[in-house]
Amino acid sequence: MASPTYTTRALVLRKTKLGETDLVVTLLAQDGSQVRAVAKGARKPANVFSARLELYSVVDVLCSKGRSLDVVSEARLVASNERVRLDLEHAAAAAPMAELLDRMTHDGLENPRLFACTEAAFARMGGLPGAHAPLMCAAHLLKALALSGLRPSLDACVACGAPAGAGAPGQAAFVSCREGGVVCPRCRAQVEAVAVPASTLEWMRYLLGATFADVAAAGPALDAAFAVLRFCREWVREHVGCTLKSLDFLFSCGLYEDAGAQASPDPAGARSGAGSAPAGAGGDGEKAPAAP
Numbered sequence: 001m002a003s004p005t006y007t008t009r010a011l012v013l014r015k016t017k018l019g020e021t022d023l024v025v026t027l028l029a030q031d032g033s034q035v036r037a038v039a040k041g042a043r044k045p046a047n048v049f050s051a052r053l054e055l056y057s058v059v060d061v062l063c064s065k066g067r068s069l070d071v072v073s074e075a076r077l078v079a080s081n082e083r084v085r086l087d088l089e090h091a092a093a094a095a096p097m098a099e100l101l102d103r104m105t106h107d108g109l110e111n112p113r114l115f116a117c118t119e120a121a122f123a124r125m126g127g128l129p130g131a132h133a134p135l136m137c138a139a140h141l142l143k144a145l146a147l148s149g150l151r152p153s154l155d156a157c158v159a160c161g162a163p164a165g166a167g168a169p170g171q172a173a174f175v176s177c178r179e180g181g182v183v184c185p186r187c188r189a190q191v192e193a194v195a196v197p198a199s200t201l202e203w204m205r206y207l208l209g210a211t212f213a214d215v216a217a218a219g220p221a222l223d224a225a226f227a228v229l230r231f232c233r234e235w236v237r238e239h240v241g242c243t244l245k246s247l248d249f250l251f252s253c254g255l256y257e258d259a260g261a262q263a264s265p266d267p268a269g270a271r272s273g274a275g276s277a278p279a280g281a282g283g284d285g286e287k288a289p290a291a292p
């Protein structure tokens with residue numbers, strides 16, 4: 001009896017070698033579920049799959065259901081996202097996005113907005129200079145977590161529900177990853193929390209609400225991007241239960257150091273360690289938006 005087949009648009013999250021010439025691809029399907037499928041012969045030179053099932057590519061696939069792994073029988077390239085894959089600065093920032101989805105998504109668990117969000121993020125990132133890639137990564141990680149029910153509470157104290165407020169620039173706010181978000185000064189004695197610059201929380205609120213086009217126009221904001229990514233590392237460890245290895249690489253790779261010296265949206269505040277607050281993000285409104 002022939003195996004049942006299905007077609008889906010999908011994004012390639014991971015590739016693993018299998019045997020001499022085959023490949024196992026982990027895909028984020030358009031419905032947000034995870035598909036793991038064998039592409040037979042994909043590692044042979046000039047195989048039809050080898051150019052179509054590259055990392056971060058968007059493909060239309062025809063698969064047949066298997067007992068443990070499905071089998072890819074056709075693949076048509078929709079968007080190669082070549083620059084995201086080949087440019088070092090882009091690739092280093094794209095890897096945590098794919099790794100988080102690899103860890104968070106599951107066979108049969110639908111979440112269509114996750115696919116749309118990721119497809120948009122990769123497409124937008126590919127058109128930007130490499131220095132913008134970490135902020136796009138930070139925005140995507142926060143949005144993907146939120147779409148998966150893991151949105152941090154940033155507006156009300158997780159212990160008593162009191163409004164968190166915007167916080168003065170340069171001040172620290174307190175966050176408990178375990179309890180799920182910000183902790184007000186009154187509750188800090190009872191809840192274990194770490195200090196996070198108020199501007200980092202402001203950036204997180206902004207990135208959660210902004211479109212990727214808005215994020216692209218906000219400039220590289222590398223200090224802010226890395227401050228948010230450090231938060232994401234702890235948040236993922238607590239709520240997804242894993243350490244994103246590619247995020248650790250992003251912190252240590254040193255790829256963005258030159259760009260950071262000349263590419264902040266606000267030279268006066270952006271080198272202060274955590275990044276200036278984003279323009280127009282509900283903060284004090286003292287900063288003009290960076291030119292796109």
Ligand SMILES: [Zn+2]
Nearest residue numbers: 157160184187
């Ligand atoms: Zn409280």
